Amino acid sequence: MRIDFRARLALLLLGLFVLVQVPTFLAFYYATRQSALDQAQARLTAGTKVFGDLLANRGKQLLDAVRVTTSDFGFKQAVATGDIPTIHSVLYNQGHRIAADLTVLTGLDGKVVASLDASGRAVPAGDWSGLVAGAAASTSGTSVAVIGGRPYQLVIVPVRAPTPIAWVGMGFALDDPLARTLKELAGVEVSFVARADSGQRWIASTLPKEDRAAADTLFGAARHAGPAPALLALASGDYFTRWQPLVSRGGVAGAVLQYSRDQALSSYHALRGELLLIALVSLLGSIAGVLWLSRNVTRPVSQLADAARRIGHGDYLGLVPVEHHDELGQLAEAFNSMQRGIARREQQIAYAAFHDNLTSLPNRARMQQLLAEALEQARADGRPLGVLMLDLDRFKEINDTMGHGIGDRVLVEVAQRLQAGLEDGDALARFGGDEFVLVVGAADRAALDARVGQLVADVSQPVVAGSVELFVEASAGMAVYPEHGQVADDLLRRADIAMYDAKEARQRLQVYRIGRDAEHLHRLSLVNDLRRAVPHGELELYYQPKLHLSSRRVAHVEALLRWRHPQHGLVPPDEFIPLAEHSGLIRSLTDWVLHEVIRQCAEWADGGLDIGIALNLSAMDLGSGDLPDVLNRHLARYRLDPSRLVLEITETAVMRDAFYSLEVLNRLKACGVMLAIDDFGTGYSSLSHLKRLPVDELKIDKSFVIGMDQDEDDAVIVRSTIELAHNMGLKVVAEGVETEATMELLHRYRCDSVQGYLISRPMAASDATAWLVQATRHPDAAPSGTPA
Amino acid sequence: MHPSPLLRLALGLILTASAAGSRASALRVDVHDASGAPVADAVVSLVPLDHPAPPAHGAHAIMDQRNLSFVPQVLVVQTGTEVGFPNSDNVRHHVYSFSPAKRFELKLYAGNHASSVLFDHPGVDTLGCNIHDWMLGYVVVVDTPWFAKTGNDGIARVDAPAGRYTLQLWDARQDPGTPPVSETVTLGASPTERQYTLALHPAELTNRPPPGLEIGLGDRTSAHAH
Known part of the structure; x- marks a missing residue:
């Protein structure tokens, strides 16, 4: 396949553009992507910290709330009564006030006196002695415990009257709503996972449902993840994952904090889309620009090529537009000047090709055309046309004896005389030497004969060349269209034959005699045979x-x-x-x-x-x-x-x-x-x-x-x-x-x-x-x- | 330290001792904590084993509310003693006890209008003020007229007739899980001395208002003296 210059130029420019653009795009692409991922991890890290703070703050708030609750005199009074129904009712009341999911009252020794769930039902709360001892030893007042298979954030405070008389524990489930709330605040996916000492599993999560099935995975993989975010594959996608252990009793609990890789990349995907769009637009723009540029650069070249072709076909009329004053413009001007030169020389050559140098008469080649045109005209007009072949008798003698200068002057004089006798539609040519051909039109045959006779007579007048007066005799043969031939070649040949007949007969003018053609052909064939007569012994x-x-x-x-x-x-x-x-x-x-x-x-x-x-x-x-x-x-x-x-x-x-x-x-x-x-x-x-x-x-x-x-x-x-x-x-x-x-x-x-x-x-x-x-x-x- | 209750106590002890007979014996109890520091406000009581203790007819004691504190912090009374709760501050107090020995609740308005509570069961009544959480007081009710509190030097002296007694030692900061000191002692002619080392917790409440708190501070007594 041939790739033209314009396409090559366009390809080169485009290639360069792509060479620059693609690495830029890729670099930007990967940097952005990496940045998105880094940002995701940073968000996860930040989210983890926020999560920790939130949980701690929540612990404090809960602690305060519970403290307020337990310092209520009525509550203290109720607790002090030791009356179980009263205690139940007050526990429910206070627990409900602060939306506790589990409310437990124990003795100072941790023995459970009463335990209620959020709806006030008595539920088993297990052994609280450890929890109470822990709470007594701890300063924070909050902890995490797995109770009944569920993890709770626990606040355990003493009931003081004014010295401790009992412990109240309030548990806040680490459940889906909490996870959702924390997610909103921390901006990361929050999952609470727990495994009770009994082996029971728990998960509360903001993750899509399909991921909850992977609780074990979360529990296992996340727990063993290092401090750096690990990438964890879940059903709904990949997540950067951190494990936030929650110090707990009654089982292992922790929070799995995650940031969706897909989500991190989603903004980046949008950006990537925009980038691609920008790249596409700029690519299209570049293509347009490159095409325009290459067209601009190559159009003058194409114009020059077209012009060269045009000149090659001989059309010299158009000019190459000179649009710029650069090298191409100079080339275009040079082209135009070349075209003018070629046209001028071709005219000269054409003239020389169709004209005789000496007399400026049309030559043989031109005569063929002129005769063809004249025949066309005569055929259209239904008029006869005479084709006259004329040469000068003893011209060689004049040339030899008087010199070629005189001979040329004689020829020019004869040409002028013949020309003077021409009318519109007639033609005159010099066939070379002293041979002239005339094409003479007339209304009818008689008029033709008269005109031709006059022409030949005009020629046969003395020529004065310098001091010499030369007697010029011409012999002419004429073939007449349509009776002696229909086409130029026939007419010319027959006029020639007639001229030879005229010479032999020593006449000025011989009209072609029908049949002379065959004789002439016979003579021609005899000439051919004569060549071998000597070698053949004939x-x-x-x-x-x-x-x-x-x-x-x-x-x-x-x-x-x-x-x-x-x-x-x-x-x-x-x-x-x-x-x-x-x-x-x-x-x-x-x-x-x-x-x-x-x-x-x-x-x-x-x-x-x-x-x-x-x-x-x-x-x-x-x-x-x-x-x-x-x-x-x-x-x-x-x-x-x-x-x-x-x-x-x-x-x-x-x-x-x-x-x-x-x-x-x-x-x-x-x-x-x-x-x-x-x-x-x-x-x-x-x-x-x-x-x-x-x-x-x-x-x-x-x-x-x-x-x-x-x-x-x-x-x-x-x-x-x-x-x-x-x-x-x-x-x-x-x-x-x-x-x-x-x-x-x-x-x-x-x-x-x-x-x-x-x-x-x-x-x-x-x-x-x-x-x-x-x-x-x-x-x-x-x-x-x-x-x- | 305010002399008035002590004076009354001493008077009471003297009266009791004289009532029991002339053969009075002296018991000296020296109480230290684990670090060897003297323990103040530890309560020593001698419950007679050989005869019932004489009842506390008409006995009266004061647990004052002064400077947003219980004064004294630890009040030892014999069963059947009526304890007055005046309010020497110019703020209200809401004194309560949820102790099994005696449950009560007194709303003390500003002004020294004393309310009184009869402590008719032995035991330790822990007092609190519903308004001022830091206030902590104890009314230790014992079934004997022979009792004493250790002073700042950790020493308590009890004079009781010779005889056999159950010596009981109580301190507010003792671990509730640890059995209280309860020992049989025989008082004779010569003074008896006992030394005890108690494992104590740091006090959770000091009965003192937070430092710098001046609200409600005032001496109503002295104000009335004018």
């Missing part, structure tokens, strides 16, 4: 011969890459090469091709076939600086003459990054290989630029060659290109030669080599080998068409 090279027109010899073949896909069969290069370029796989393909070509070339050379091989490099290959090294390594491995290799680079690839590609081309050239410009005529290369390239050969694109025997313009282009190339010292290869007429024309234009179906279709390595062996043996009978 790639192979086909070779297409080039015929040298003047010598009618085949001196070179062009290596063409084929991918034999396990499910889709042969995949055309037009399809997978762009995929490889986009996915970065092209380098591994190029490496494989380089290796395979060099190996094949070396093999043919070893087999006596003096054939050079041309292979195509991708624009991406020019971007990687280690291509010359790889080339050198393979060449060295197969000890191949580098001049047998022709590396073909498309005109567009060369133009894409003219500076860098020039450097790479120079390094390749330094390896000793031949370089050719492929597909010449499709790009927009300037002649001056071309002049600086270390190329050896131009390959005229087949689009010009195929129709040149029909189309005069194409023929002119081909012819002038050949002349131009020759003027620059370059050899010329024409591709796509399919007819004799074309070949004849090219021969006439002094084209150096031709390549096409007329010569041969591309062949697998083994077929190519056979074909080449055949061709070199019979150069004039060069086979045409593809071998079976």
Whole structure:
């Protein structure tokens, strides 16, 4: 079980309180109790003394009373008559006067003359000679005697006339009423106990009835008690007990004086009750106080804990109340200041998390939310929503050539332009790099198209950065809710696809075409498959011969890459090469091709076939600086003459990054290989630029060659290109030669080599080998068409 | 000591002795207590054995109440003597006797109006005053005219005719349980002497008023003498 701080504090304080209170209480409790008991014993002692005094006083009073009685002349006269009836009557009369329980007249010798009880009846009084002798010897005049089994306080006085003529004894029973009277005066329980010589027992007592049965106990135990009060257990409880012997004749008599222990403790019990009540009240008070205190102490802590939890949950609105100016108050202030700091930083972080640093536009993550909201709105309004993916063409070029500062300014400018075209409910985000996403709303599809067209057009305006005016072209793809997708992810992906389509189609804006998604997915899966194409041996090279027109010899073949896909069969290069370029796989393909070509070339050379091989490099290959090294390594491995290799680079690839590609081309050239410009005529290369390239050969694109025997313009282009190339010292290869007429024309234009179906279709390595062996043996009978 | 009663007593004795004959014999009795101290007011009487004692015709004696006391404390009389009880004090007295020998009760008002009681039985009459508890007197009644009281020297002298007598000795402080001295003596020509030692109690009552008590004290006799 977890005990929280407040409970611990409360327990500690309470514990301390109890630690102090309980011993105090106990000490007080026991001291009081002991005091009550001591007091009881003291009362008993005092009571005993009072009892003794009372009894003695009573003796004196009785003595006086009896003396008065006996000095009555009439009484003396009566006694002197010796007349028994007279004596009886006078004895009764005098005895009754002073309430004697026993009245006895004896002669001077102690012989009983008459004895009466309280009601005047003659009763036996036993032998009084001893009593009388005792009385004569004693000065007190009173004594105790057990007569007829009962103890009496006796007063025995002489009847004087004026010398003693007789003895009168008056007995006062030590009975219950006397005990009660004495109890009232002495404040202690009084019991008279006696045992006559005859063995008869007597008890008179103020004790409850049930205790009288214990007369023997009282008689025995009390008599043997020492001077100190003994504790005697009786039926009605425990009593402090003292024994007060009464000197007596005719038996043993004594008074048992007792003080009830329970009674002594009763006031103490009341006190104890009050004490307990006080203790209870003070305990409750302490609990309340402790709870209040601990609450007061811990409440700020709890508030801080609550605040910490609240802040943990991201709620920065509340403030911890600063109630005191102590350490806790300082802590609370520190908490509040921390909360403000966290809130501020979280805002910054949140802003940074959802915004692009450079343009301050929302970023991809934020766009997901904005788009979701916009979709919600569009769905509610029943309006279309355009999701536009836009990027800048050749932005990398700007960055590389002009520096990142200029590139950033271009991005900011584009962002501002796009932003300027936004309306309420639209959204704009930068996804990174030069990629922007717009969410554009409109009343209907037509209005949407108009707006989007305007936005893209606005972007494609020159940007002035410093002294430079840059022509910025953007390609945009758009997916439209609801026709192209219902959810943000679909729309974004399809806009992306559309944008790539726009790029490929060299259009500013491409609206997503339904189904492109599947193609795209197919391409994605092809990319995946392409990764394992090299290790699985799914790639192979086909070779297409080039015929040298003047010598009618085949001196070179062009290596063409084929991918034999396990499910889709042969995949055309037009399809997978762009995929490889986009996915970065092209380098591994190029490496494989380089290796395979060099190996094949070396093999043919070893087999006596003096054939050079041309292979195509991708624009991406020019971007990687280690291509010359790889080339050198393979060449060295197969000890191949580098001049047998022709590396073909498309005109567009060369133009894409003219500076860098020039450097790479120079390094390749330094390896000793031949370089050719492929597909010449499709790009927009300037002649001056071309002049600086270390190329050896131009390959005229087949689009010009195929129709040149029909189309005069194409023929002119081909012819002038050949002349131009020759003027620059370059050899010329024409591709796509399919007819004799074309070949004849090219021969006439002094084209150096031709390549096409007329010569041969591309062949697998083994077929190519056979074909080449055949061709070199019979150069004039060069086979045409593809071998079976 | 007041001479008057003694004088009368002596006169009486002389008369008696002369009446009995000329051969008078003297008895001297010396009484001491156990400590050897002389015992005063002890009564010695001689009761003739050989002949009856002569009666006490017209004999008279006085037991005065004076100074809240009986005077004398011990009065010895022969049986048949009338004893007068005057009151010489100026307070009342209430004299009584519950003794078997003679029971009486006299209320004596202030003033010397004497009442008298005839003591006609031998024996000791103990006198008390119901008003003044300390007063104690004895009238010792004997059947003989020959008797005497010891003086302060403890000596009593009795002159009686020669002959045999029963000598009786009585003292108020004698233990009642002890038999009284009773001895036969023969008086002859020569004086007879007897010595007795008595075991006595201290007197319970002194017959004297408590010291310092002046109430009622007065000499009525002397007052009347004027």
